[in-house]
Amino acid sequence: xxxxxxxxxxxxxxxxxxxxxxxxxxxxxxxxxxxxxxxxxxxxxxxxxxxxxxxxxxxxxxxxxxxxxxxxxxxxxxxxxxxxxxxxxxxxxxxxxxxxxxxxxxxxxxxxxxxxxxxxxxxxxxxxxxxxxxxxxxxxxxxxxxxxxxxxxxxxxxxxxxxxxxxxxxxxxxxxxxxxxxxxxxxxxxxxxxxxxxxxxxxxxxxxxxxxxxxxxxxxxxxxxxxxxxxxxxxxxxxxxxxxxxxxxxxxxxxxxxxxx
Amino acid sequence: xxxxxxxxxxxxxxxxxxxxxxxxxxxxxxxxxxxxxxxxxxxxxxxxxxxxxxxxxxxxxxxxxxxxxxxxxxxxxxxxxxxxxxxxxxxxxxxxxxxxxxxxxxxxxxxxxxxxxxxxxxxxxxxxxxxxxxxxxxxxxxxxxxxxxxxxxxxxxxxxxxxxxxxxxxxxxxxxxxxxxxxxxxxxxxxxxxxxxxxxxxxxxxxxxxxxxxxxxxxxxxxxxxxxxxxxxxxxxxxxxxxxxxxxxxxxxxxxxxxxxxxxxxxxxxxxxxxxxxxxxxxxxxxxxxxxxxxxxxxxxxxxxxxxxxxxxxxxxxxxxxxxxxxxxxxxxx
Numbered sequence: 001x002x003x004x005x006x007x008x009x010x011x012x013x014x015x016x017x018x019x020x021x022x023x024x025x026x027x028x029x030x031x032x033x034x035x036x037x038x039x040x041x042x043x044x045x046x047x048x049x050x051x052x053x054x055x056x057x058x059x060x061x062x063x064x065x066x067x068x069x070x071x072x073x074x075x076x077x078x079x080x081x082x083x084x085x086x087x088x089x090x091x092x093x094x095x096x097x098x099x100x101x102x103x104x105x106x107x108x109x110x111x112x113x114x115x116x117x118x119x120x121x122x123x124x125x126x127x128x129x130x131x132x133x134x135x136x137x138x139x140x141x142x143x144x145x146x147x148x149x150x151x152x153x154x155x156x157x158x159x160x161x162x163x164x165x166x167x168x169x170x171x172x173x174x175x176x177x178x179x180x181x182x183x184x185x186x187x188x189x190x191x192x193x194x195x196x197x198x199x200x201x202x203x204x205x206x207x208x209x210x211x212x213x214x215x216x217x218x219x220x221x222x223x224x225x226x227x228x229x230x231x232x233x234x235x236x237x238x239x240x241x242x243x244x245x246x247x248x249x250x251x252x253x254x255x256x257x258x259x260x261x
Numbered sequence: 262x263x264x265x266x267x268x269x270x271x272x273x274x275x276x277x278x279x280x281x282x283x284x285x286x287x288x289x290x291x292x293x294x295x296x297x298x299x300x301x302x303x304x305x306x307x308x309x310x311x312x313x314x315x316x317x318x319x320x321x322x323x324x325x326x327x328x329x330x331x332x333x334x335x336x337x338x339x340x341x342x343x344x345x346x347x348x349x350x351x352x353x354x355x356x357x358x359x360x361x362x363x364x365x366x367x368x369x370x371x372x373x374x375x376x377x378x379x380x381x382x383x384x385x386x387x388x389x390x391x392x393x394x395x396x397x398x399x400x401x402x403x404x405x406x407x408x409x410x411x412x413x414x415x416x417x418x419x420x421x422x423x424x425x426x427x428x429x430x431x432x433x434x435x436x437x438x439x440x441x442x443x444x445x446x447x448x449x450x451x452x453x454x455x456x457x458x459x460x461x462x463x464x465x466x467x468x469x470x471x472x473x474x475x476x477x478x479x480x481x482x483x484x485x486x487x488x489x490x491x492x493x494x495x496x497x498x499x500x501x502x503x504x505x506x507x508x509x510x511x512x513x514x515x516x517x518x519x520x521x522x523x524x525x526x527x528x529x530x531x532x533x534x535x536x537x538x539x540x541x542x543x544x545x546x547x548x549x550x551x552x553x554x555x556x557x558x559x560x561x562x563x564x565x566x567x568x569x570x571x572x573x574x575x576x577x578x579x580x581x582x583x584x585x586x587x588x589x590x591x592x593x594x595x
Binding site: 046048049050051053071072073074075076078079080081082084085086087088089090091095099100102103105107155 | 486494538
């Protein structure tokens with residue numbers, strides 16, 4: 001298996017919040033994990049960043065358990081962007097982005113010329129090449145999120161995990177960030193795994209969708225298979241009309257109040 | 262607009278500021294060895310350094326210099342500890358007392374004096390052991406699949422309160438043994454001789470050495486545990502290491518000068534205001550500021566009250582507390 005979860009369970013203080021999670025992520029594709037609030041999507045991603053240890057099963061990367069890799073080696077190959085970011089208030093974008101080079105640094109050494117080239121490329125990729133000296137805190141929501149993504153690009157990962165990357169953004173920035181994520185897949189061939197709450201964006205940007213419900217995987221498939229009226233009813237408890245977006249060739253959902261149980 | 266927008270300096274300017282602070286260390290040392298009950302001119306002071314026969318030799322070399330160097334090093338150790346802890350706890354109110362150094366050291370100090378009054382010279386060692394053991398106890402109490410800063414701060418408060426109660430009990434029942442502990446509790450450099458200097462020197466050197474290698478790790482840690490973990494930093498191990506280091510640094514300073522307040526809290530704040538929060542600049546700025554602040558405050562105490570000396574901790578609190586309140590009133594300081 002290239003990358004995925006093998007019978008993973010997650011428990012907090014004896015309470016099982018995820019079990020029997022078997023997922024396999026295809027190289028070079030965008031996979032989106034969806035599901036109701038509190039179904040454990042974020043916890044699942046946290047097992048990859050190793051903040052949360054699986055209570056059973058394991059995360060597998062190239063047929064070996066994730067835990068068998070040295071942390072810095074892993075950080076050069078798998079990047080992760082949590083939902084909530086913390087940073088010093090006086091940090092500028094370039095400094096933040098350069099922190100993505102941390103796994104490549106030797107003990108006690110500074111950044112090399114090559115490191116700074118990678119930083120420049122990452123800034124350009126995220127469309128921030130002229131904003132390097134701006135303070136992170138003075139940016140718009142979309143620019144901030146692009147700066148954080150630029151930091152993960154700096155890790156030069158082959159897999160990027162994003163936990164609700166567009167949750168706090170307005171619709172303009174949402175499109176902007178998702179287009180950047182798509183660009184990472186197309187140009188840098190990065191395998192993307194993300195958690196989203198927006199069904200229409202899920203339908204439009206994903207190659208594959210995993211749906212979680214009640215601690216388990218409810219189903220998986222292409223977006224046009226997963227974004228269906230039946231599944232929306234079962235998983236989210238809503239009725240819906242599913243239209244087809246002719247331009248983007250994906251389903252489009254209009255949510256409705258549930259009529260009868 | 263953030264106030265930092267107008268206060269930001271380039272890397273070159275930050276280096277310049279740090280170089281100026283380093284000069285302030287040297288100048289404050291020279292100035293402070295020459296003033297006191299007997300004051301000397303600059304040339305008399307310099308002579309005392311190099312000529313064992315000079316008239317000022319006894320006072321400058323044997324009395325004032327060790328005291329001032331000890332004070333400076335106490336300042337360095339406490340500032341570095343504060344700097345490290347404010348980063349580790351991601352809380353700008355963290356200081357050596359947050360991890361139980363104050364309560365642990367004073368408890369062990371009291372216990373030693375009450376139970377083994379004949380071994381009062383073991384007080385410094387007892388203080389270091391007490392603060393380190395208390396820190397580790399607080400860490401373990403806060404531990405549950407890793408330690409969150411908030412848990413650590415809360416369990417630190419609880420443990421400190423408990424030790425405070427023990428201290429009161431010891432004070433109540435053994436008050437006759439504790440008559441000489443005023444200096445220890447208030448924090449003073451009165452007893453500092455060359456021996457004290459050589460006792461604290463290894464801790465300070467280790468602390469400064471650490472600061473050459475830690476800035477990038479500290480900066481990463483400031484992005485939160487999740488981010489730091491996924492960048493390849495073993496956050497839990499690193500945090501334990503830092504807490505241990507901070508405890509030893511501040512424990513060593515307690516052993517030399519007793520409970521000196523405010524340095525560990527205020528110096529990192531001032532340093533952050535003038536060079537920003539990048540640890541590459543924050544560590545050296547804190548080192549030099551901590552040194553200068555303690556040396557100058559101690560000298561002020563010596564000059565104001567030549568007989569008996571106003572203790573450095575009192576001067577620091579008089580200057581430090583209003584300044585800290587001023588920082589709190591101002592916005593954008595966190």
